[in-house]
Amino acid sequence: MDNQIRELITKHGGLSVDVATLGLDADLYDAGLSSFASVQLMLGLEDRFDIEFPETMLNRRTFASIASIRAALAQLVDASEAA
C-alpha cells in the first residue's frame, strides 16, 4: 500500500522533493503539498482503492503524511471488504 501511496503522491502531489526520500511521518505540506494538489491526491486515492473518503476524513490532518493516509485507507478498505 505504501508504494501505491508514494506513486500517487509523486503523480499528484507536486512536491518539491523526491517522494522516495520522505519518511512515513514526514509532513507532506512542509514538502510542498498544496491544498489544490491534496484534492488531486484524494481523487487519485479514491480511484485507485475504489473507496470514497467520508466528510469526517476530508481534513488537512488525514493527508498530512504517508502514515496518516495509510491509516485512513486501512479503515476504508477494511470497511468496504467487510461489507
Add this chain to the structure above:
Amino acid sequence: MSAIGKAEAQSLVERARRVAAVAAAHADAVDRAARFPAEAIAAMKAERLLGIAVPGRLGGESATIAEIAEVCSIVGQACSASAMIFAMHQIKMSSLTSHGEDSPWHRAFMTRCAAEQLLLGSATTEGGIGGDLRNSICAVVVEGERARLEKDATVISYGAMADAILVTSRRHPDAASSDQVMTVVVKGQYTLERTTEWDTLGMRGTCSEGFKLVAEVPAEQIFPKPFAEIAAQSMLATSHIFWSALWYGIAVDAVARAQAFVRAAARRQPSVTPPGALRLAEVSAALQTMRSAVVAGVERFEEAKANPDKLMSMGFAVAMNNLKVATSQQVLAIINHAMLICGILGYKNGTPFSLGRHLRDAHSAQLMISNDRILSNTSNLLLVQKQDTSLIG
C-alpha cells in the same frame, strides 16, 4: 447571554457607534483625498476597540466573533475604509488569539496590544505571487536567536500607519513555497520603503500601498504554528466574516438612504405611494438575505471554533468561501437597487442620498481575494467534498 454579558455587549455597540459618528464626519474627506482615516482610528483607540479580541486575562475583553462583526458593520455604515482597517486589524488579531497563546512572546505582545491599542497590519502578498497568500517567495533567515526578513510586499494596507505588521514568508531559504511561517515585526524593528501608491476607485482610505519591508527581530517573534494552520483555522474564516459584516454595513446604509428618500416622497404626497416604494420592499428582502448569510457564517464559525475537526474540514472551507462570494455580490446589487430608488440624488455627490462612495467602495469586495480565485478553490474542494443536505444542521 447573562445580564453582565449583555451589558458589555450594549456598551460595545455604544462605543462602536461613537466611533462611527467620528468616521461618518470624515468619510467624504478621507475618500476624496485617499488619506488614512486618522480621526476614526484615533476614536477606535480612545474607545479601546483595537484590543477587544485579546483575552480578558491578558488585558482585553475576549470579544466574540459576533461582537467584532457587529462593530465592523456599525463602522461600515459610516466609513467603509475605517471599517476595513478595523476588520483587517481584527483578522491579524485573530491569528494572535487563536495561535499565539502557547508562545510567551506572543502572549506578552497581546497584552501590549490591549494596553497600548496597537494597530496591526498585514504583509501577505508579494511581488511575483500576487494575491495567493498561501505561497511565498521570501524566506525568513534564522541565525541563532535572530531572524531576518526581506519582503517585496505588493500591498501592506495602512502599512505606514501600523504599529506592527504580521509578515508571511517561507520557513527557511530552502523551504517549499507553501511551507510558510508568520512573523510579528514591531515598529522600530523594520523599515518600509514605499514602492507603489494607492489611488483607486474606492476604499481609498485604506492606503494599501506597496512596500519593501526589511526587518530583523528576535526569532521568538515567529509564530510557532505553521502559517497553513493559521490561514485555515482563523485567517480565512475571520477575513470572510469580518469583510462580509462590513459590506453588510455599507449595504445597510445604502438601504437607509433609499428608505429616507422614499419616506420624504411619501410625506410630500401622503395619498400617493411613491414610485420607489415597491423597489424599497424588494431591496429590503435582498438586505435580509445578506444579513442571514453573515449571521449564519458567524454562527458556523463560533461552532467550528469549538471543534478542530470541523474547523479543518472541507465543508467549513466551502461554507466560508461561499459566504464571501455571495456577500461580495449582494452588496453591489443592493447599492445598485438603492440607487434606482434615489435616482439622480443618489448618483450625485453631496446629497443626503448620495451612493457613489458606497458603490465605489463595495466594488472592492469581489476583488480582495478575487472571487475567481475563491471559486476555483471551491470548485476543486467540491470534487471530493460531500454536501450537507440538512437544513438546520
